[in-house]
Amino acid sequence: MNFCSQCGHPVAHQIPPGDDRQRYMCNHCGAIHYQNPRIIAGTLPVWQQQILLCRRAIAPRQGYWTLPAGFMENGETTRQAAARETWEEALARVEVGELYTITSIPHINQVQMLYLAELPHPEYAAGPESTEVRLFSEEEIPWDELAFLTISNALKLYFEDRRNGVFPTRHIDLNH
Amino acid sequence: MNFCSQCGHPVAHQIPPGDDRQRYMCNHCGAIHYQNPRIIAGTLPVWQQQILLCRRAIAPRQGYWTLPAGFMENGETTRQAAARETWEEALARVEVGELYTITSIPHINQVQMLYLAELPHPEYAAGPESTEVRLFSEEEIPWDELAFLTISNALKLYFEDRRNGVFPTRHIDLNH
Numbered sequence: 002m003n004f005c006s007q008c009g010h011p012v013a014h015q016i017p018p019g020d021d022r023q024r025y026m027c028n029h030c031g032a033i034h035y036q037n038p039r040i041i042a043g044t045l046p047v048w049q050q051q052i053l054l055c056r057r058a059i060a061p062r063q064g065y066w067t068l069p070a071g072f073m074e075n076g077e078t079t080r081q082a083a084a085r086e087t088w089e090e091a092l093a094r095v096e097v098g099e100l101y102t103i104t105s106i107p108h109i110n111q112v113q114m115l116y117l118a119e120l121p122h123p124e125y126a127a128g129p130e131s132t133e134v135r136l137f138s139e140e141e142i143p144w145d146e147l148a149f150l151t152i153s154n155a156l157k158l159y160f161e162d163r164r165n166g167v168f169p170t171r172h173i174d175l176n177h
Numbered sequence: 178m179n180f181c182s183q184c185g186h187p188v189a190h191q192i193p194p195g196d197d198r199q200r201y202m203c204n205h206c207g208a209i210h211y212q213n214p215r216i217i218a219g220t221l222p223v224w225q226q227q228i229l230l231c232r233r234a235i236a237p238r239q240g241y242w243t244l245p246a247g248f249m250e251n252g253e254t255t256r257q258a259a260a261r262e263t264w265e266e267a268l269a270r271v272e273v274g275e276l277y278t279i280t281s282i283p284h285i286n287q288v289q290m291l292y293l294a295e296l297p298h299p300e301y302a303a304g305p306e307s308t309e310v311r312l313f314s315e316e317e318i319p320w321d322e323l324a325f326l327t328i329s330n331a332l333k334l335y336f337e338d339r340r341n342g343v344f345p346t347r348h349i350d351l352n353h
Contacts, residue, residue, distance in 0.1 A: 038250075077281075078281035100346065107253055
């Protein structure tokens, strides 16, 4: 951030009065520009014991497999964000269930939330950010080609929990 | 948003190529300025069956009672944010437990997360954003003077759940 988005003057990086951390501040109009973590929402879509994964068409981790997920937008709920991302990346309409994993990743200022989801019919296709979308049984999961640690964590937990038939919400903090 | 925070030129509100919603875009340097929901993190601090509430010194809802909570900052986990806000508003050091309520509030672009917390000692005081901090038994809760619906929801659920001794994570969507 170099300029004030409100008035266009250069900003300074300094601690505002009464605050205790540096913010981008405009000494011309007085605006303080807070920056906060962003939410990634997605699903773990299941059809007849199989999991829907997407092969990424874009960076980061292009070519690797992921669960459908992406940045939550203004004006939606976390569940709506998870369903929208599943549609955009896998052209799949899911029934979003319970929150399954919530992962804080402080070094990249993200909180990722993955929901369990039912894929009522095996209908899906690659959206613009995927090159390939397919169902995997547990034995077929491409563990060495998963895009992110949050994805492999969620899948490992899911297969463990499936043996017990209970899927509690898992709270994970990923530190560097 | 009127100006590009990267190069200082005026921004336009338009749909970027390949996108499907309006963003603030700079036609000079090409920057796209995404805006996303923010996370509010806080705690429901308990000491010997009593709940710690803060009377708000600031708008919105000045003078009303709330659980300690505030905007999650970059570089922290949701639990760290909840503990820090509890310190800042109630000068109380808590042991943060399980996620209790997660509430999407799409019309104000927020996701609020409240954690169950143990107050090991009855030590607390008003921080700069509170005029008063005190412990309330269930019978003493000032239901008509609570600041936000998310707070009254969490407290109602808590007292119900306490009768059963189980505190599952509650997922709430607040629509206008």
